[in-house]
Amino acid sequence: MKELQHLNKYFKKYKWKLILGFFIVLVARIFAILTPKFSGDMINLVENYMSKGGDLSELKHNLLMTLLLLLGAALLSAFFTFLMRQMFIVVSRYMEADLKNEVYEQYQNLSLNFYKKNRTGDLMNRISEDVSKVRMYLGPAIMYGVTTFILFATVIPYMFYTAPELTLYVIIPLPILSVAIYQLSRLIHKRSTVVQQYLSHLSTFTQESFSGIGVIKAYGIEKQTYTNFEKLSITSRDKNLDLVKVQAFFFPLMIALIGVSNLLVIYIGGKKYIEGSIPDLGVIVEFLIYVNMLTWPVASVGWITSLVQQAEASQKRINEFLNEKPSIVNHTEQHTPIDGSIQFNKVSFTYEDTNITALKDVSFEVKKGETLAIIGKTGSGKSTILELIGRLYDTTGGSIEIDGTNITALNLKDLRNSIGYVPQEAFLFSDSIKENIKFGKKDATDAEVTEAAKNASVHDNIVDFTKGYDTVLGERGITLSGGQKQRVSIARAIIKDPQILLFDDSLSAVDTETEEEILENIKRIASDKTTILVSHRISSAKNADKIIILEEGQIIQRGTHNDLVNQEGYYQELYRKQLEEKEME
CATH class of the missing domain: 1.20.1560.10 (ABC transporter type 1, transmembrane domain)
Structure with missing residues (x-):
């Protein structure tokens, strides 16, 4: 026994x-x-x-x-x-x-x-x-x-x-x-x-x-x-x-x-x-x-x-x-307020289960109030950067600093409470739309829920439903379209009013017009926040303060939109290709 x-x-x-x-x-x-x-x-x-x-x-x-x-x-x-x-x-x-x-x-x-x-x-x-x-x-x-x-x-x-x-x-x-x-x-x-x-x-x-x-x-x-x-x-x-x-x-x-x-x-x-x-x-x-x-x-x-x-x-x-020991451990119980500045110092990371090296000596800095866009092919390590910021994993090499403090020295609860994260695959719970948005802020008022939905450009869709915000979603949000699920997820992140906003290709299922509307709203409400936006679209990245291009876990280009479109490389090719596609529509 x-x-x-x-x-x-x-x-x-x-x-x-x-x-x-x-x-x-x-x-x-x-x-x-x-x-x-x-x-x-x-x-x-x-x-x-x-x-x-x-x-x-x-x-x-x-x-x-x-x-x-x-x-x-x-x-x-x-x-x-x-x-x-x-x-x-x-x-x-x-x-x-x-x-x-x-x-x-x-x-x-x-x-x-x-x-x-x-x-x-x-x-x-x-x-x-x-x-x-x-x-x-x-x-x-x-x-x-x-x-x-x-x-x-x-x-x-x-x-x-x-x-x-x-x-x-x-x-x-x-x-x-x-x-x-x-x-x-x-x-x-x-x-x-x-x-x-x-x-x-x-x-x-x-x-x-x-x-x-x-x-x-x-x-x-x-x-x-x-x-x-x-x-x-x-x-x-x-x-x-x-x-x-x-x-x-x-x-x-x-x-x-x-x-x-x-x-x-x-x-x-x-x-x-x-x-x-x-x-x-x-x-x-x-x-x-x-x-x-x-x-x-x-x-x-x-x-x-x-x-x-x-x-x-x-x-x-x-x-x-x-008896399983968590690999991510909170090293301090003291309260550590987060302002939002992020710095990667030669960060490398290898996934334990697949032994795939997702990042190799990645370094960059994003200050409070700035927006960083990350672009790259599938499997280039874009999502890994966001997961490391939220300490879903710890780096296998290098260090991440937030407000000048090593991320492992921060109170884990304070760190994650300061982040509004929209994952690549939007996950919604089998509850009402209102409760799914309030998942980001449990004590949010109906007015705050509506405002967040408007900023995510999903309010008009919701009010068209028979029960509006009280519409109960099916398993994994199957009641909604892909674009609607993404926008409800964005509303959930926005209503939290975090210091750091992370968007992992979360506008891939919306049209260009809606994308521009959402990005304008995000730019307005995130003026005093740190925003990192992962995308495959130039249209999502062009207004960012900084842009980095990843390939096989390494940064191959960095700069602003104007810098990169005039520079031979991946960004310029992607810009021309997407411009041609838009003209053909």
């Missing part, structure tokens, strides 16, 4: 509730073991009356009093059992929530490299399915484990005290039941794992099919997709049937072994009663009830063992990610 030691801090956190739960279990079991005793006493009262005679009214009175005691003990046992479940199961839910929060917080802290190496489905599975398996250990396994221990500690000694030989015969089938249930649980676990795997395949297939339904229809492959789904569905059904066939043995096996124990009580107990070694018939009744009372706890030993095994395996998977 080495992996489960990670959970000890949660046991410590809720120790008083768990200790109280232990005592509640003890009280519940004490009242529970009284009920067979009172049942036996009632049989003995009737037996004595039948054999010795006596006052019938006294018998009725004694039976009534014993019945009331039986009823009281049963009700108190039920009440404390309810409290027991409330204590252990509720605490396990708190622990589950704490563990999920811990995992999710770790996910937030881990760097982009981690997400490149791991699949989203696996991340989700560990925070949902694996944590659920661990909760079964934190709640039901511990609760039934404590219940079984206390029940055995109280019932078995009493049974030995009452009829030692009969007790030995009665408990013989119980270990067999426990071992059988354990083996059955292991088999169920194996087949359940296979079922979960196929369920995951099925879910992934359907999710991708629904997300790519446009492509499926465009290529006319609905029938082929349906055939593939049917194959997966049939296989999943067969795996479920394999599981159900094993599960079908569970309760019949329990009932059979309970029946054997009951037969032993009746047969051996009856013989002992006839021989006179058991003085009272009520003892046999007591033992019958005790056997049925012990059966589930004994069976649960195998089930609990299986739960612990599953929890150990799941916690091991969770610990793999919890």
Whole structure:
């Protein structure tokens, strides 16, 4: 149980509730073991009356009093059992929530490299399915484990005290039941794992099919997709049937072994009663009830063992990610205000996952209030520069300074709060347009949202929608066109009012007229901000204070628009080519 030691801090956190739960279990079991005793006493009262005679009214009175005691003990046992479940199961839910929060917080802290190496489905599975398996250990396994221990500690000694030989015969089938249930649980676990795997395949297939339904229809492959789904569905059904066939043995096996124990009580107990070694018939009744009372706890030993095994395996998977160290670490908790000046000093960077060197000795400076445009072919390292400014990665060579301070010495939260970033692929959440824009500033007023949308030239599109700003977007913003998604992303960055604005080719899906309108608005609102604009278009870069041209991670040209159009090289060729394309339109 080495992996489960990670959970000890949660046991410590809720120790008083768990200790109280232990005592509640003890009280519940004490009242529970009284009920067979009172049942036996009632049989003995009737037996004595039948054999010795006596006052019938006294018998009725004694039976009534014993019945009331039986009823009281049963009700108190039920009440404390309810409290027991409330204590252990509720605490396990708190622990589950704490563990999920811990995992999710770790996910937030881990760097982009981690997400490149791991699949989203696996991340989700560990925070949902694996944590659920661990909760079964934190709640039901511990609760039934404590219940079984206390029940055995109280019932078995009493049974030995009452009829030692009969007790030995009665408990013989119980270990067999426990071992059988354990083996059955292991088999169920194996087949359940296979079922979960196929369920995951099925879910992934359907999710991708629904997300790519446009492509499926465009290529006319609905029938082929349906055939593939049917194959997966049939296989999943067969795996479920394999599981159900094993599960079908569970309760019949329990009932059979309970029946054997009951037969032993009746047969051996009856013989002992006839021989006179058991003085009272009520003892046999007591033992019958005790056997049925012990059966589930004994069976649960195998089930609990299986739960612990599953929890150990799941916690091991969770610990793999919890033990992962973020490559980007905040080196200071002190507040570090950001003004916006950026300087790259011979910066080099190589991606760990692909070993591709994206930047080689890149140096430039952008002062507060200036706009830098970065132009280059695909894969030249443009987006990498923006990612390094936001410290999504750390440089592998050289240094980046912001306001004269090394970027690694800045408070990471202050740094990222000072940046408004519009990624190359606009990502919108499945929420209203208003909430997507307010993602940049949660306490923004409706007027601020509207102003940001106007500056991003998307307001007119939004008001044309039936529900306007309250229009709920589909997954990844599928409701909007590519250009609309980009402009909503720009509005989200603008409303944040950051010191640094980063645009990663975020105007590629808008027309030239809209592009010019957005750039004019950005120029107006970013007059006191540092702006870096990545683009493939000369029209986006021409008004920038500085322009750098990247090729294979190196700066091959730099200057203003006027400097570069009069200078032979990539920029001049691109300018002429795009000018010709515009004239042909």
